[in-house]
Amino acid sequence: MNAPDIRMDYDVIASWVGEGARVLDLGCGDGALLRHLKDRRGASGYGVEIDVERVIAGLKNGVNVLQIDLEEGLYDFEDQSFDLVIISNALQTLHRTEKLLREMLRVGREAVVSFPNFAYWKHRVAIMDGHMPVSDRLPYQWYDTPNVRFFTIADFEQLCGKLGIAVRERLVLDDAGQPVTDDPNFLGSFALYRLG
Amino acid sequence: MSIDTSLPADSVGVVAARSAHFAAPLTLKSGAVLPGFDLMYETYGELNAARSNAVLVCPALSGHHHAAGVRADDPSNVGWWDNLIGPGKPLDTRKFFVVGVNNLGGCHGSSGPISANPETGRPWGADFPLVTVEDWVAAQSRLADLLGIDAWAAIIGGSLGGMQAMAWAIECPTRVRHAVVIASAPKLTAQNIAFNDVARQAIITDPDFHGGHYYEHGTLPRRGLRLARMLGHITYQSDDLMAEKFGRRLRAGGRKFSYEVEFEVESYLRYQGDKFAASFDANTYLLATRALDYFDPAGNAGGDLTAAFAPVRADFLVVSFSTDWRFAPSRSREIVDALMRNRRNVSYAEVESSAGHDSFLLDDPHYHALLRAYFDNITV
Numbered sequence: 001m002n003a004p005d006i007r008m009d010y011d012v013i014a015s016w017v018g019e020g021a022r023v024l025d026l027g028c029g030d031g032a033l034l035r036h037l038k039d040r041r042g043a044s045g046y047g048v049e050i051d052v053e054r055v056i057a058g059l060k061n062g063v064n065v066l067q068i069d070l071e072e073g074l075y076d077f078e079d080q081s082f083d084l085v086i087i088s089n090a091l092q093t094l095h096r097t098e099k100l101l102r103e104m105l106r107v108g109r110e111a112v113v114s115f116p117n118f119a120y121w122k123h124r125v126a127i128m129d130g131h132m133p134v135s136d137r138l139p140y141q142w143y144d145t146p147n148v149r150f151f152t153i154a155d156f157e158q159l160c161g162k163l164g165i166a167v168r169e170r171l172v173l174d175d176a177g178q179p180v181t182d183d184p185n186f187l188g189s190f191a192l193y194r195l196g
Numbered sequence: 197m198s199i200d201t202s203l204p205a206d207s208v209g210v211v212a213a214r215s216a217h218f219a220a221p222l223t224l225k226s227g228a229v230l231p232g233f234d235l236m237y238e239t240y241g242e243l244n245a246a247r248s249n250a251v252l253v254c255p256a257l258s259g260h261h262h263a264a265g266v267r268a269d270d271p272s273n274v275g276w277w278d279n280l281i282g283p284g285k286p287l288d289t290r291k292f293f294v295v296g297v298n299n300l301g302g303c304h305g306s307s308g309p310i311s312a313n314p315e316t317g318r319p320w321g322a323d324f325p326l327v328t329v330e331d332w333v334a335a336q337s338r339l340a341d342l343l344g345i346d347a348w349a350a351i352i353g354g355s356l357g358g359m360q361a362m363a364w365a366i367e368c369p370t371r372v373r374h375a376v377v378i379a380s381a382p383k384l385t386a387q388n389i390a391f392n393d394v395a396r397q398a399i400i401t402d403p404d405f406h407g408g409h410y411y412e413h414g415t416l417p418r419r420g421l422r423l424a425r426m427l428g429h430i431t432y433q434s435d436d437l438m439a440e441k442f443g444r445r446l447r448a449g450g451r452k453f454s455y456e457v458e459f460e461v462e463s464y465l466r467y468q469g470d471k472f473a474a475s476f477d478a479n480t481y482l483l484a485t486r487a488l489d490y491f492d493p494a495g496n497a498g499g500d501l502t503a504a505f506a507p508v509r510a511d512f513l514v515v516s517f518s519t520d521w522r523f524a525p526s527r528s529r530e531i532v533d534a535l536m537r538n539r540r541n542v543s544y545a546e547v548e549s550s551a552g553h554d555s556f557l558l559d560d561p562h563y564h565a566l567l568r569a570y571f572d573n574i575t576v
Contacts, residue, residue: 022539046536052562055545059513059569066532066544076533 008177009192010036013086013112016169016194017041021083024048024108026070026100027090031058038063045082070094074103082108091115092147101163101195110168110196117172119152120189136175137189153185160195169194203266206284208240211265211275215305218338222300228325231314235339236261236298236305240281241289243343249576250345251292252336253277254353254360256556257428257484258476260304263296264289279559286568291576292349300335301327301483309479310411322408326483329356329491333363340371349574351510352376354556355523356484359491362531365510366493374574376567378515379556381527382501382534383492388522391431392485395424399478408479421478422469429468434519434552494534501534511541513570515563517555518548543570 010033017023020042025034028047031054037043046064049055058065068076071094085108087100092115094100104111116137117123123133132142140147151159153172160167172180172188180188203209213236222230238261243250253263255276264281267273281287281294298306301324309324340348351361351372358380365375384392399405402420406413430438442461450458457463497504512535516528525546535542547563549555555563 044539044541046542052545052547052566055543056562056565056569059543059566059573062573064541064543066542067546068544076529076536078537081537 008173009088009114009190012171012192013037013088014040016112017043017084024077024082024085026085026087027093028058028065029054031061031063031065033086033088034063035061070100071096073099074107077107079106080109084108084110084112086112088112088114089116092149092151095148097149098159098163101165105165105196110194112192112194114190114192115156117153117185117188117191118150119154119185121186135189153188153191156191165195167193168196206282207278208265208282208289210268211238211240212268213238213261213305216339216342222334224325224331225328226326230307230325233300233307233335234305234311235300235335237339238262238296240264240294241292243293244576247344247346248349249292250343250348251287251294252348252351253281253294253296254351254357255297255299256353256355256357257488258472259357260302261296261298264294277557280564280567286564287352287571295343297336297339299332301480303477303480308477309408309483310477319411321411322479324479324483326486329359329363329487330367332360332487333367337368337371347371347373349576350374350376350571354378355380355553356488362493365508366504369507369509372510374513375510376513376570377531379517379520379523379553380531381523382494382530384489389489391427392489395427396482396485398423398427399482405478417478418473421476421481422473424481425472426465426469429465431522432553434521434550436519437550437552440550501530502537505534505538508535508538508540514542514544515566516546517552518546519550520553520555522553
């Protein structure tokens, strides 16, 4: 996923990662975030990825990658065995959202979740025009998208409330990667949360 | 015009096996003591000045030291893992010094049942002591000493070879930097031991077996070894692959209402069995299957694999294959979980393959890309 401001996302997440933290990155892609956290914060840990090409890319990046299907849950991982469990721009690609969020906070002391905001105004305009949105943050056509859950900032916070998950920090970004404070569910295209 | 006998550019070329003699006695796990022993080995590539680029290739059940290249006297005798090892291949001999070994108890030149018992001058036969995976590691570590290798850059093995890589990481933690464990398991299941026992019974009940002293009788338990291999071969493949390769196809002539070879799969299995029985020693087969049965590092640690892996310092790559039912992906996950619980660096891949357990010997593009990516990142 080649959002233009992906480094910005990584920097935000890095700022939430303690020095030398032990992290688990779910849907780690090519391992670039883990690599970033390793280089910047001395973090260690594992990435989880289902796609073999990305597992190969992760190995090339010199990070630990485990080819596991997240739809199975996190049964391999022990309670509270990580400082932080991250799911960066991948929650929307998985079916069992509630289970996964609960599992993340079983395995990690804290969790970081980032996702594209479906209610971003440009997405709303696309729907008003009669089409599913295609944007930098949702760069797929409806017929080839890996996304299976479509939700908004408001939806996500409602679910956290229902699950009793506390939001410790939130950062919402616009398309230019700038922080959004006013009406984030309308003006923000991407959201990052620190939960625990 | 000369006949072109050149080898592919990514072949290690013509290789010669070497034999090393180790004079000091070796006490085995069983308590038996080998007065001394020989190991056959081959090497590919050059050991660097820092002696930091050595990779040990551990053989599986029927493997040996001839892992890559060809023999001068027989250019058709290509090493069993030649698709992996060579200049430009995933295990690149321009970077690594690769060592192949024939294990203790083997039948390709290392001390084993067919070699002479120094006390009697006659073949050991059934008197050759049972050896364990840990005994193999002890013998291989003497070879490492001889070659001046303090620590292997990596130890790689599939199946029983993967068990040796694990045992190295447990027994000699400072001597292995990376362990690559493919299509393996932390111990055999009851079903796996059962298959091994049927194979052994086929050999032991062959009238030509003579309690393992068939050399003295001038016979070979070929029928038993052939059956053992046929059985093994079925379990190393997947149902899907056999359906694809043979289906229910009949050989020319169709049904004859006989017990002759009528189905293609029968022809194939008998061919494989005959080929193996003509080239492998039955006592070695017995011994190696027992080594498989006995391997159980967790068993030495109260059944706790995490505790068994506590001494491990190596980084691991663990690979399984989707249709491998003899060493299923779930068994590899046990290895991965125990390593994670020890906070070791470990990566894991489950490669989609239709070829069952034998996949580890094939050159599936994803499988080899994984190994290449991993080996490329090993510093030497």
